[in-house]
Amino acid sequence: MNDSSPQPPAHRPTTSQGGGAVPWIISLTLAAVVGALLFAGGYLAAGAGGSSDCAAPDEAFAAFCEAYDRIQAEYVDEVDPEQLAEGAIEGMFQYGVRDPYSGYMPPEQFQQARDDLSGTFSGIGAEMAIRNIEDPEDLAACTEFSENCRFVVLAPLAGSPAEGAGVMAGDVVLAVDGESVDGSTMEDQISRIRGESGTDVTLTLQRDSEPFDLTITRAEIELREVETRLIEGHIGYIALNGFSAPAADQFAAGLAELLGDGADQIVFDLRDNPGGYIDAAQKVASQFIDDGLIFTQESVREGVREWTSTGDGIATDPELPVVVLINEGSASASEIVAAALQESGRATVVGESSFGKNTVQVWGSLENSGGVRITISRWFTAEHNSVAPDGIQPDIRAARTPETPPEEDPVLDAALAHLAGDPVADETDEAAPSGSPSASAAGIVVGIVGSRPIC
Numbered sequence: 001m002n003d004s005s006p007q008p009p010a011h012r013p014t015t016s017q018g019g020g021a022v023p024w025i026i027s028l029t030l031a032a033v034v035g036a037l038l039f040a041g042g043y044l045a046a047g048a049g050g051s052s053d054c055a056a057p058d059e060a061f062a063a064f065c066e067a068y069d070r071i072q073a074e075y076v077d078e079v080d081p082e083q084l085a086e087g088a089i090e091g092m093f094q095y096g097v098r099d100p101y102s103g104y105m106p107p108e109q110f111q112q113a114r115d116d117l118s119g120t121f122s123g124i125g126a127e128m129a130i131r132n133i134e135d136p137e138d139l140a141a142c143t144e145f146s147e148n149c150r151f152v153v154l155a156p157l158a159g160s161p162a163e164g165a166g167v168m169a170g171d172v173v174l175a176v177d178g179e180s181v182d183g184s185t186m187e188d189q190i191s192r193i194r195g196e197s198g199t200d201v202t203l204t205l206q207r208d209s210e211p212f213d214l215t216i217t218r219a220e221i222e223l224r225e226v227e228t229r230l231i232e233g234h235i236g237y238i239a240l241n242g243f244s245a246p247a248a249d250q251f252a253a254g255l256a257e258l259l260g261d262g263a264d265q266i267v268f269d270l271r272d273n274p275g276g277y278i279d280a281a282q283k284v285a286s287q288f289i290d291d292g293l294i295f296t297q298e299s300v301r302e303g304v305r306e307w308t309s310t311g312d313g314i315a316t317d318p319e320l321p322v323v324v325l326i327n328e329g330s331a332s333a334s335e336i337v338a339a340a341l342q343e344s345g346r347a348t349v350v351g352e353s354s355f356g357k358n359t360v361q362v363w364g365s366l367e368n369s370g371g372v373r374i375t376i377s378r379w380f381t382a383e384h385n386s387v388a389p390d391g392i393q394p395d396i397r398a399a400r401t402p403e404t405p406p407e408e409d410p411v412l413d414a415a416l417a418h419l420a421g422d423p424v425a426d427e428t429d430e431a432a433p434s435g436s437p438s439a440s441a442a443g444i445v446v447g448i449v450g451s452r453p454i455c
Contacts, residue, residue: 064088082368089372101359102374108191110371114363115194116223116454117276119246123194124201125160125221126153126167128453130186145181151189157221157454165216167205174211175204186453193455194218222246223454226254235419236263237412240284243276243333248283255287256314265419266315267412268341269325271351275332278360278379282307285340288347290316294340296384297360299377322347323415326392327399331355338392339381350415352399354391396424 054065068088071079089104105113115121132141134148142149151173156162173181176192193201195218202215225247227239236258240251258266275281278297285294286309297305315322324338324347335354341347358380361373380386398414417424 099375101361105371107369109187112191117244119223119244121194121221122197122218123221123455124162124216124218125157126162126455127155128455129154144183144185151181160221161216161219165214167214168207172206173203174206177202190453190455226250228254228258230261230263234262235265235267237267239269240273242273243280245277247276248280251284252287259314266320266322267325267415268322270330270334270338271325271327272329273334274329275334278333281333281336283310285337286310287313288315288322288341289313289344293382295336295379295381297377297379302377321419323418324349325411325415326351326354326394328352328355332357335387335392336379339387342392343381343383348396348418349392349394350396350398350418351394351411353393354387356387356389356391358386358388
């Protein structure tokens, strides 16, 4: 199943997730079924003649074929069959399936999402953001770039082409290859900036006053999902940004390095981690849980599957204190891990209520190079609790606020105080909204994974 997958991602990210061949088979089956439903045989042969160009596989689609034929034969302007097809696919999910986590992904978006889950892509290596310069706190108002909603560089990745070319944090991208970014979305521009390794892309940037052009040669970029450091010489801090294909191995290596450097306490930061492959969640949780059930995956078609510890963890000693940090951006695979550590008593959870997503998706590719993500099951904690819709409730509540200075981190401070045995004021916070997902990925995935703003 892919929940994790490599072999597809699990979100299960794509093709693999929990189980060897199963995810791959799921993807093939999904492609076949979707192909039938989308009339992939000659479904858009076109033609306004008397015979139908739409081969309906089921009587339920007879009206669809009638509408398609009439549009082709009678509509005043010429209509692109591919646009009709994509609209029909999107309509099936939006008005038929009605699941915010299932949906259609156009070719560019699907490829970008798959690259993200694979952990490697070709681009310039810069983390991007959309910033509302009129009201920085109202990010929801910015769905596309405009005069007020700017395309901003958060930071170039270390050793990346962007860093080598002189891109700096805070740079505003005005145009890509001479074309203004205004009116486009983050996904549009990430797709444009990424491209074949060895090719050039020119960014028009604004840093102080006058705009200037910077031409950058794309290269293969490997995403680093893990950040580590020692705090006060003995507290190991490890942040996991996503559950992509290489995430579990990167996490194990980072954790081993911290323990080797003398860490005798661990702060595990899962804030703003949107999820990914389900098997990656199993492997990461197993670093702290020696044996036993971690979570279950359940569906009407497949029944119940138990995901247990892999038994090879390096931080399972109960004498090693662990604190997990979460917020409302911690979703699905992140929630699997946080809930497992919390319920087993292996860690104290600090922060805000998590996102609250307990469904698993499989991704499948279509003949047009686009893809679909389809919810195939739900997951439950070892104690058979569901995180939907209210999320995981932290043991100690702490949160950033709009007034919190950038250099301060009250959530980390609360975790450090807890590890030191100091009393921690339990802040109140409202339950995190269930929210709506962004694009997902291909395989079996647990998360609200979407295209990451890294180009």
